[in-house]
Amino acid sequence: MYFGQVLTAMVTPFNANGEVDYEATAALVQHLIANGSDGLVVGGTTGESPTLTTEEKLQVFKFVKDTVGEQIPVIAGTGSNNTHASIQLTQQAEEIGVDGVMLVTPYYNKPSQEGLFQHFKTIAQSTSLPVMLYNIPGRSVINMSPETIIALSKIDNIVSVKDAGGNLDDTAAIIQGTPVDFTLYSGDDSMTLPVLSVGGTGVISVASHIIGNEMQAMVQHFKHGEVQQAAAMHRKLLPIMKALFEAPSPTPVKAALNITGIPVGGVRLPLVPLNETEMNTLRQVIPVRQTRAIS
Template sequence: MRLGRILTAMVTPMNDNLEVDYQEARRLAKYLAEHGSDGIVVAGTTGESPTLSGEEKLELFKVVKEAVGKNVIVFAGIGSNSTAASVALARKAVDTGVDGLMAVVPYYNKPSQEGMYQHFRTIAEATPLPLMLYNVPGRTSANLLPETVLRLSEIPNIVALKEAVGVMDQVSELKRILPEDFEVYSGDDSLTLPMLALGCSGIISVASHVIGDEMKKMTDAWFAGDTKTALQWHLNLMPVFKGIFITANPVPIKYLVNTLGLKAGKVRLPLVDATPEEERFLTELLQKIKEN
């Protein structure tokens, strides 16, 4: 199953009362589809998954898939640190029309490698949908090791991994031992090109909300064999890749999406909005990229 090169981890638009704005979610999804995104991940960390209810997530899955149709793949973020809760949400997500599921390594309870294996296997066996694993030790305090991913790759509908470990040796080991058709995606915008060089498939991106067209030029150049142009794009875009994490994600990217005239709204507590100084930094950051 080929998932594309750039999948955007979409923010969840909120209205002034911090209720999910489903109409703006449709609008944003269509915008992303028109600006470089081959796919969209809904209700991931960037989508403020910890503060979304199950009902809100299911409605988001439905409206985003309806908005983009068959041309853009939609993955539903159903993972949590409860296997039973993840399975229950995964089963309900099937009826929303999404193309696949994404589940993060269980956070806070720090499972063993065997615990992670059993967690993901149980989720995968609960539905026929393709499942993408998500490894982000900086948020979960647990690292899904390559040997465990290899075991999981033997389960037919576990098809991909979003890898945000940030260690190229681990990525190299993944690519060394995994089947060629098992797709590995960067979970960090700044590591997109380095991970492409290691044979990975693309990026689950935050930055693509605002520089999706430019990122598409970078990945297109790489896959066309024009490594010099791809590198130049990487270097040009690096300030945005790093700058959008000046404070907790998705605070900066929501602010920038708002500046584009798309109504992403604000963030729910315990996150708080960007400070005036952070807003000035982010505005100047994006202006410099767009002027070059």
């Protein structure tokens, strides 16, 4: 299922007391819509989902969907390592009216490939919403195999995967083995162009908070056959992409947004703010001119 080509994995703005800042959230949503985002993924890793309560997640889902309306799709992160809890959250998100859900590979309990298949199948069968799988072995420890993803793609409402596996051979195998309308999105900004080159649809991006229009332009160049221009843009944007992951995400991207005049507050423990050296490094690649370009 096509959700767009540049989707933003949205941060969750907090106020000075560490509470969700809904005024800042509304401003951030409008900024993202105006600057290249075809869709929003809410309550994922970049949204600090491990530190959000269930009630906070539902409130954020509803607020973002109400703010966006029908302008672009809103995909709610409802996955966890607890199948039953994920079913409940998914069903509540469906009642709110989101456009789809994203389900992360279960972390910590390390299920087998059969366990992964049954986990995702069971959640998908509990909802009528489109389901996007999310494979991220760097955080979940286990890798969902291409064979498991291909098998899951045969379930009617499992329609997409966010691929942060970092293995282009696996990426190509998934694209080759899934239905033509099953979409694959890069889960790493720096892998966007390589993933497109083997048939991927687009990217679920962190960097698009800051360089959304540029990410769109890069994808458009590639899809129009302007490969050299796309590659040149990729090389130009790479230092920014890299800088946004020099510390645990989403700490750098939140700092970058604050630098560029889009206040989103800080991060919740166990994440900590950037130190002075990290801030100086970030400022070198997120210059003041960037504010004018994206605001």
